[in-house]
Amino acid sequence: MSRQHPCTDALNRAALEQFFRQAVNREMIAFLAGAAQTVVTHPAVMFPTSPDIHNLLLPSPRGVESPSLRSVGGGLPTLEAFIAQLVIASNVQVPTLMSTIIFMARLKAKLRPTAQGLRCTPHRIFLASLIIAGKLLNDDSPTNRYWARYFSINTGKHTFGFNCTEVNLMEKQLLFLLNWKLRITEQDLWRELDVFLKPIRVRMVNEAPQKEAYAAAERFPGNMIWSLGTLLSCDGCSKRLRHPSRG
Secondary structure, eight states: OOOOOOOOHHHHHHHHHHHHTSOOOHHHHHHHHHHHHHHOOEESOSSOSSSOGGGTTSOOSSOOOOTTEEEESSOOOOHHHHHHHHHHHHTOOHHHHHHHHHHHHHHHHHSOTTOEEOTTHHHHHHHHHHHHHHHHHOSSOOOHHHHHHHTOEEOSSOEEEEOHHHHHHHHHHHHHHTTTOOOOOHHHHHHHTHHHHHHHHHHHHHHHHHHHHHHHHHTSOHHHHHHHHHHHHOHHHHHHHHSOOOO
16 A cells, blocks of 8 residues: 655645746646636637726627737637747746636636637637736736737738737736736645646655655765674674673
């Protein structure tokens, strides 16, 4: 039977720290893309270009794309391609990138089940979450003008992007929908990123006995360990240890 280990705060904290030291990989990007896709699942309008923030969740009478969204060629990049482009262009690191899951989860919990969105709504939700996470967690975060440049994609088949006005509006809309509740706790990260933290915790627990053995060995000089082993293997010494002289 494998050794059981309680999932303590210390273990979660160590796993999260190790996770945050990793480089961004495809698994992380796919995870965030999947999360963004599930925030709003109905095609209509969400994050419209109208400045009337109070009507964000109302469906568009025409259900048309935002006029400030540049989409030429009839196609949208996949969410994974969109996120990968942002990662490469902005050089965003894992702590900032993966913290976007907190805002997307909060938005999903707050929206009505019938909330509707454009085909590009998941792209908008992720981008707004990334902009807010960047400004919240970094002293020197790109301005929205630069974000507008980062995600302009031209594949040859289609061109996709948002202008700066649209980016500003997305950010304001998400802040409004989240009611400016932007605080991120360790518990939030442990919960939302558990799929990544669990294997790290398991590995750390399995490696613990070996690390403890190494630590114990380091507490004794090598010659002391050798001397002790020699002493216990000596026939005469072993007899004296088993039958100490009296008197």
